[in-house]
Amino acid sequence: MVNEEIIKSLAIQNESKIVLLVADGIGDLPYKNNKTALQTALIPNLDRLASKSSCGLTDPISCGITPGSGPAHLSLFGYDPIKYQIGRGVLEALGVGMELTPYDLACRGNFATLSEKGIIVNRRAGRISTAINEKICEIMQDKIKQIGEVKVIIAPGKEHRFVVVFRGKNLEEDLSDADPQIVGEKMKFAQPLKASAKKTAEVVNEFIKIATEVLKEHYPANTVLLRGFAKHPDLPTMNELFKLTPAAIATYPMYKGLAKLVGMEILKTGESIKEEFETLRENFEKYDFFYLHIKKTDSYGEDGNFEGKVKIIEEVDKFIPEVLKLKPDVLVVTGDHSTPAIMKGHSWHPNPFILFSPYIRIDDVDRFNERACAQGELGRFAAVDALPLMMANALKLNKFGA
Amino acid sequence: MVNEEIIKSLAIQNESKIVLLVADGIGDLPYKNNKTALQTALIPNLDRLASKSSCGLTDPISCGITPGSGPAHLSLFGYDPIKYQIGRGVLEALGVGMELTPYDLACRGNFATLSEKGIIVNRRAGRISTAINEKICEIMQDKIKQIGEVKVIIAPGKEHRFVVVFRGKNLEEDLSDADPQIVGEKMKFAQPLKASAKKTAEVVNEFIKIATEVLKEHYPANTVLLRGFAKHPDLPTMNELFKLTPAAIATYPMYKGLAKLVGMEILKTGESIKEEFETLRENFEKYDFFYLHIKKTDSYGEDGNFEGKVKIIEEVDKFIPEVLKLKPDVLVVTGDHSTPAIMKGHSWHPNPFILFSPYIRIDDVDRFNERACAQGELGRFAAVDALPLMMANALKLNKFGA
Numbered sequence: 001m002v003n004e005e006i007i008k009s010l011a012i013q014n015e016s017k018i019v020l021l022v023a024d025g026i027g028d029l030p031y032k033n034n035k036t037a038l039q040t041a042l043i044p045n046l047d048r049l050a051s052k053s054s055c056g057l058t059d060p061i062s063c064g065i066t067p068g069s070g071p072a073h074l075s076l077f078g079y080d081p082i083k084y085q086i087g088r089g090v091l092e093a094l095g096v097g098m099e100l101t102p103y104d105l106a107c108r109g110n111f112a113t114l115s116e117k118g119i120i121v122n123r124r125a126g127r128i129s130t131a132i133n134e135k136i137c138e139i140m141q142d143k144i145k146q147i148g149e150v151k152v153i154i155a156p157g158k159e160h161r162f163v164v165v166f167r168g169k170n171l172e173e174d175l176s177d178a179d180p181q182i183v184g185e186k187m188k189f190a191q192p193l194k195a196s197a198k199k200t201a202e203v204v205n206e207f208i209k210i211a212t213e214v215l216k217e218h219y220p221a222n223t224v225l226l227r228g229f230a231k232h233p234d235l236p237t238m239n240e241l242f243k244l245t246p247a248a249i250a251t252y253p254m255y256k257g258l259a260k261l262v263g264m265e266i267l268k269t270g271e272s273i274k275e276e277f278e279t280l281r282e283n284f285e286k287y288d289f290f291y292l293h294i295k296k297t298d299s300y301g302e303d304g305n306f307e308g309k310v311k312i313i314e315e316v317d318k319f320i321p322e323v324l325k326l327k328p329d330v331l332v333v334t335g336d337h338s339t340p341a342i343m344k345g346h347s348w349h350p351n352p353f354i355l356f357s358p359y360i361r362i363d364d365v366d367r368f369n370e371r372a373c374a375q376g377e378l379g380r381f382a383a384v385d386a387l388p389l390m391m392a393n394a395l396k397l398n399k400f401g402a
Numbered sequence: 403m404v405n406e407e408i409i410k411s412l413a414i415q416n417e418s419k420i421v422l423l424v425a426d427g428i429g430d431l432p433y434k435n436n437k438t439a440l441q442t443a444l445i446p447n448l449d450r451l452a453s454k455s456s457c458g459l460t461d462p463i464s465c466g467i468t469p470g471s472g473p474a475h476l477s478l479f480g481y482d483p484i485k486y487q488i489g490r491g492v493l494e495a496l497g498v499g500m501e502l503t504p505y506d507l508a509c510r511g512n513f514a515t516l517s518e519k520g521i522i523v524n525r526r527a528g529r530i531s532t533a534i535n536e537k538i539c540e541i542m543q544d545k546i547k548q549i550g551e552v553k554v555i556i557a558p559g560k561e562h563r564f565v566v567v568f569r570g571k572n573l574e575e576d577l578s579d580a581d582p583q584i585v586g587e588k589m590k591f592a593q594p595l596k597a598s599a600k601k602t603a604e605v606v607n608e609f610i611k612i613a614t615e616v617l618k619e620h621y622p623a624n625t626v627l628l629r630g631f632a633k634h635p636d637l638p639t640m641n642e643l644f645k646l647t648p649a650a651i652a653t654y655p656m657y658k659g660l661a662k663l664v665g666m667e668i669l670k671t672g673e674s675i676k677e678e679f680e681t682l683r684e685n686f687e688k689y690d691f692f693y694l695h696i697k698k699t700d701s702y703g704e705d706g707n708f709e710g711k712v713k714i715i716e717e718v719d720k721f722i723p724e725v726l727k728l729k730p731d732v733l734v735v736t737g738d739h740s741t742p743a744i745m746k747g748h749s750w751h752p753n754p755f756i757l758f759s760p761y762i763r764i765d766d767v768d769r770f771n772e773r774a775c776a777q778g779e780l781g782r783f784a785a786v787d788a789l790p791l792m793m794a795n796a797l798k799l800n801k802f803g804a
Contacts, residue, residue, distance in 0.1 A: 006467075361432065361773060364773070379459065380782070382465075385466065387466075388465055390466075392750040399469065399748060400469050401469060401474075401483070402470040402490050
């Protein structure tokens with residue numbers, strides 16, 4: 001990749017429209033039938049698109065690196081995922097749908113069990129139910145709204161998990177985890193990892209003390225562990241970097257949150273894939289870059305549900321003609337990373353990639369799957385290069401040098 | 403790419419000879435016949451060469467980036483085109499055939515029209531003829547030979563364009579353009595963009611004042627606009643970096659100039675492709691690296707003249723057997739960038755690349771074109787890596803580490 005400053009200096013705004021269709025975790029490994037989900041699915045429209053496109057494979061981060069959703073998406077949005085690392089707390093906050101500002105410090109919380117002797121005896125409070133979690137979070141939020149001048153915002157997650165956002169000036173993320181990590185040890189407070197984080201550590205530790213006081217009667221959830229402290233990354237927007245006016249269509253909070261971090265407008269949409277494509281059609285005139293996210297290819301991959309993954313791919317396939325009817329100047333269909341059903345998790349395998357535009361060398365690939373795309377004209381390339389490639393094909397990049 | 407310091411530390415001099423044949427802008431997109439120029443041309447010799455070679459595709463700069471001739475050539479010569487950026491004024495000076503020294507500051511000039519009230523009313527002096535331009539440049543040069551201790555060298559370009567080189571000590575390139583960019587504004591002088599450029603700005607602005615005085619009687623060309631101030635980049639030579647003794651065979655001033663910047667010997671040759679190959683044969687004993695540049699593939703591409711581009715490729719093809727008769731240890735045939743006839747300009751598409759040497763894995767590619775090379779053993783790689791690859795195949799690179 002070239003430095004983003006180079007891309008920034010070459011970017012121009014024009015009327016061309018780019019659609020980036022991301023089927024999360026679509027890349028796969030051969031399953032029991034010796035085929036990947038893409039090789040198994042009946043996808044006549046995607047195959048036809050591949051036959052009119054340039055194809056390839058992208059590495060989300062680098063050869064052999066399995067990415068989380070954060071870095072995998074940043075790459076696709078044109079951000080160097082090594083330079084721009086989004087802390088765990090922030091990703092967790094986005095995942096539960098919290099809206100973050102540049103003043104925010106976020107962290108992950110666990111409800112935990114503290115013995116009378118002050119020892120952590122269960123790091124997950126015996127996995128309390130989500131319903132109880134929600135109730136306790138409400139009680140905590142009610143009692144703790146502010147610590148000094150720092151606003152405190154609490155949101156429940158699943159089972160024993162929650163998120164705390166500290167909103168205030170001069171907060172720092174260089175704190176050790178306030179979590180002993182193993183049972184049988186005393187409560188642990190956050191330590192500043194540099195001098196300027198001392199005030200932040202005091203705020204966080206004050207929160208832990210008050211929360212433990214508030215939770216006294218809520219055994220087994222009678223204390224909190226906080227970890228993954230992370231400041232809002234305050235990324236340059238895609239408009240600042242690439243002069244794009246981007247919009248996001250996604251159903252899960254995490255992806256809306258990531259899109260918001262890079263300055264995309266988050267479009268209201270429904271829960272179904274059908275509704276997502278309708279949202280694309282309805283808003284097509286208003287933006288010049290669309291990120292449309294399909295979540296369930298990844299969810300079924302994570303569950304090891306190969307048939308489910310195949311079905312979602314077949315469902316997506318049905319909407320390809322509708323996208324083409326909109327006549328986008330550039331259409332890319334790809335994944336953010338692979339989630340092979342046999343691995344039940346993210347993996348490092350490169351993503352199949354279709355590039356459709358008037359300025360391509362159409363190659364011999366006429367199927368959309370991992371093996372076919374490996375033969376494509378684009379070869380194998382870094383996912384972070386996909387955005388400059390889309391911009392080039394939309395004639396949104398000037399010449400470099402004379 | 404690895405750092406050039408690594409290549410430098412591994413480079414060794416030996417008797418092996420490398421020929422780098424660059425057909426400028428040879429890469430193409432499918433034209434009205436659904437084929438690229440290379441797919442259309444009858445090129446039995448290049449196809450045979452491909453069948454005995456390793457093939458691939460190179461990105462001039464990075465995925466999606468359309469390069470100018472300067473950075474595209476620097477890459478092929480093994481120089482990181484982001485690290486070594488050649489300013490516009492220098493490229494313009496090379497383009498009109500001026501010889502530059504490390505003391506030189508070059509800029510592009512326009513003859514323009516100044517009204518009696520001191521307003522720029524035409525930025526191109528109504529596009530005066532090249533003949534008039536040449537005459538006025540001569541008059542200016544005659545009256546302005548020196549400003550203080552700084553020598554001034556003026557060379558005409560086409561129509562209203564010319565180049566000025568300021569030759570002296572401690573000149574700086576950090577100057578704003580002396581050009582209002584739009585008509586209806588006053589003359590604009592160069593401003594120093596850092597303190598140490600103040601003296602240079604004074605010299606440049608003194609030139610503008612004297613030139614405007616000299617041009618008084620030459621309405622509509624009665625003033626000058628200067629822009630793209632750039633110092634000679636003072637690159638390390640290919641001999642310093644790679645221990646090569648390189649020679650360039652090119653017909654256009656720009657490419658001779660670029661070759662000279664990296665320390666190549668510029669061989670005298672004629673205007674025709676035939677003469678260029680004769681020059682290669684005649685000088686084959688004297689150097690160990692030959693850069694042979696074919697310009698017209700690019701020129702016809704820029705003109706949108708697909709048939710012209712095809713014919714030039716067929717003409718080049720006829721000389722391949724003569725090159726092989728010289729028994730170069732390494733022969734590479736490629737482009738510096740693509741210039742698709744349908745785009746009438748440079749583009750970002752990767753270049754087809756043939757590597758012929760005794761140390762290759764011959765692949766299945768038996769045609770020299772974009773689609774065939776995409777299937778080659780070399781895959782897709784950065785053009786800046788081509789030089790280390792050529793050197794390796796000429797056994798001019800030692801082992802890295804023990």
